[in-house]
Amino acid sequence: EYKQAAPNLALEQDKYEYLADVASMANGSGGDILFGVVDRREDGKPTGIPDSAPGVAVPNADALIRQLEQAARSGIDPKIPGLQM
Numbered sequence: 001e002y003k004q005a006a007p008n009l010a011l012e013q014d015k016y017e018y019l020a021d022v023a024s025m026a027n028g029s030g031g032d033i034l035f036g037v038v039d040r041r042e043d044g045k046p047t048g049i050p051d052s053a054p055g056v057a058v059p060n061a062d063a064l065i066r067q068l069e070q071a072a073r074s075g076i077d078p079k080i081p082g083l084q085m
Helices: 012-027 061-075
Strands: 038-042 045-052
Touching: 012 061
Parallel strands: none
Antiparallel strands: 038 045
């Protein structure tokens, strides 16, 4: 799944969407979320094909990764075995 921006976990809507994406992948066959990638759209719907990859500017990438991992580990029950960031 491509996301143009990293979620702001301080915002409930961003956090909920992130956790929903992670949980749905865990309940399916797995997958990856790539931040900083723009998804090509056709008729307003995502195609699953990257359009561009401008990246994500964050002051501390390691801190963001730790926050994303902590949110997934504490916000989804049952725990996801093999979760990797």
